[in-house]
Amino acid sequence: MGRAVPAVSRALDILELFLDGKARSASQITELTGLPRTTVHELVTTLADRAYLTAEPGQPTRYRLGMRLFQLGNVFAEQLDLAHEALVAAREIAASCDETVHAAVLDGAEVVYIAKVDSTHPVRMVSAVGRRLPAHCTGVGKMLLSGLSPQALDACYPPDREMTAMTARSITSPELLRTELAEIRREGLAYDECESNEAVNCVAAPVHDHTGAMVAALSISVPILRWDSRRRREWGDLVRRGARSLSERLGHRPPGGEERE
Known part of the structure; x- marks a missing residue:
C-alpha cells in the first residue's frame, strides 16, 4: 500500500x-x-x-x-451497470439473512426482476431474473409505484378499474392501493404479505440514483414459516441498509446528507 x-x-x-x-x-x-x-x-x-x-x-x-x-x-455514471451493482448488493444482504433477495425495476404496471440471490434453505422462493409480475402484488412493485407522480399512477391504475389478483390477498382496489402507497412513502418500506405467492412474505426498500430518482427496489422474500414480527423488523432494517448502500454506489446522496433510519 x-x-x-x-x-x-x-x-x-x-x-x-x-x-x-x-x-x-x-x-x-x-x-x-x-x-x-x-x-x-x-x-x-x-x-x-x-x-x-x-x-x-x-x-x-x-x-x-x-x-x-x-x-x-x-x-462514472456511464460506467455503472445497475443489474451488476444490484447483484452485488443482493449478495451482501443474502449473506446476512440467508433468505432470497431480489432487485427489480418498474416497467409500466409490471416489475422486472434484474437480480436474484437464493437462500440456501430447502424451502425457498421460486423465481427468476427477467420474470415479470404485476407491480401492485409485490413488495418491490409497491415500493416503485410509491415513487410515481399521481398522473403516472393513474395511467397505470385508472381509479375506476379493478386490478388483477395473484392470490386472495392481492390488492384489487385502486383506492386501497393508493392508501397503502401513502403509508409506504411515510415508512420507507413496502411489504408483500402473501399477495404474489400464498406462502411467501417480503419486505422491500427503495434504490435511488445520483439524480435522486427511484430507479429500483431491493427485497427480502421469506416463506411464511420463517416470518415473524421480530424478523419482520430485522429484515426491514437489513434491506433498508442494503438499498442505502446500493444507492450510494449509484451516486445518491440524500437531502442534508443523512438517511432516515
Missing part, C-alpha cells in the same frame, strides 16, 4: 464540503476544515484553476463545484 499524500487529502476534504450543493466562501472553508488560511487559499486557487471549483459571479472568494467534477461524474 502506498502512503496517502496529505495535500491531496486536504484538497479532497475541501471538495467534499460541497456535497450538500451549497456555495462556500474561502473563510467558511478555512473554518470548516481547520486548515491554515494560506493553505486553503493555495488549495482553492489550484482547484479553481483546474475547474474543480468555480467562483460565483461577482463574488471571487465564494465558490461552488466546477464543471470538471460534472464531467467526471458523468463518466
Whole structure:
C-alpha cells in the first residue's frame, strides 16, 4: 500500500464540503476544515484553476463545484451497470439473512426482476431474473409505484378499474392501493404479505440514483414459516441498509446528507 499524500487529502476534504450543493466562501472553508488560511487559499486557487471549483459571479472568494467534477461524474455514471451493482448488493444482504433477495425495476404496471440471490434453505422462493409480475402484488412493485407522480399512477391504475389478483390477498382496489402507497412513502418500506405467492412474505426498500430518482427496489422474500414480527423488523432494517448502500454506489446522496433510519 502506498502512503496517502496529505495535500491531496486536504484538497479532497475541501471538495467534499460541497456535497450538500451549497456555495462556500474561502473563510467558511478555512473554518470548516481547520486548515491554515494560506493553505486553503493555495488549495482553492489550484482547484479553481483546474475547474474543480468555480467562483460565483461577482463574488471571487465564494465558490461552488466546477464543471470538471460534472464531467467526471458523468463518466462514472456511464460506467455503472445497475443489474451488476444490484447483484452485488443482493449478495451482501443474502449473506446476512440467508433468505432470497431480489432487485427489480418498474416497467409500466409490471416489475422486472434484474437480480436474484437464493437462500440456501430447502424451502425457498421460486423465481427468476427477467420474470415479470404485476407491480401492485409485490413488495418491490409497491415500493416503485410509491415513487410515481399521481398522473403516472393513474395511467397505470385508472381509479375506476379493478386490478388483477395473484392470490386472495392481492390488492384489487385502486383506492386501497393508493392508501397503502401513502403509508409506504411515510415508512420507507413496502411489504408483500402473501399477495404474489400464498406462502411467501417480503419486505422491500427503495434504490435511488445520483439524480435522486427511484430507479429500483431491493427485497427480502421469506416463506411464511420463517416470518415473524421480530424478523419482520430485522429484515426491514437489513434491506433498508442494503438499498442505502446500493444507492450510494449509484451516486445518491440524500437531502442534508443523512438517511432516515
